[in-house]
Amino acid sequence: VEEPAVPRSDPSAKSNAIPNEIENYIVELECQIRTLRSELDALRPLSKLALVDSMTGLSNRRYFDMRIEAEQKRVKADPDYVVSVLILDLDNLKVINDSFGHGAGDRALRGAAEAVKRVLRPDDVCCRIGGDELAVIASSCGRHARARLA
Structure with a gap:
């Protein structure tokens, strides 16, 4: 075949x-x-x-704005949801910079950032929102927890 x-x-x-x-x-x-x-x-x-401030390792202003927008939506969706925002202004940072140099000011800023991070709860976030301004966003943070955090 x-x-x-x-x-x-x-x-x-x-x-x-x-x-x-x-x-x-x-x-x-x-x-x-x-x-x-x-x-x-x-x-x-x-x-x-x-989204991260290179000097402090904190979240930056861009992240802060995004997170605030998300928290506002959550509050609108759930009126029982509580979020607290604490704004921290580091006094005399300019004086430190002018008197001892920017290196000293940077160390002071990093030290302040570390001090704030140590007292945060796992879901809280600290952001550097300006030269000498930090902000803490504390989700589900009632009056007593907010006072303890402050």
Whole structure:
């Protein structure tokens, strides 16, 4: 018996096989997903840089604004939800900078940031919102907890 020059495919195998065009599409999608994951991994450090004050390690003004907006939405959705915001102005930081140099002022600012972080609850956040201004956002913080935090 002579074999045909072009092999015939089994019709039953065709019905179960993924057409080449779909298989190629799946391979392309997998490649795009890997590329996007790689790009996302590369952007994560940039996201941190965009939301963290490099001197103090605290969240920055941009993060503060985003968090306040989220807290306002939460308060509107749940009238029983309580959030407290404490604004801290570090007195005499300019005097320290002018008298002892900016290095001393930077150390004073970092020391103040560390002191505030030590008393925060896990869900609280401290942000540097200006040169010598810090803000604490304390979610679910009633009157007694707010007084203790202050």
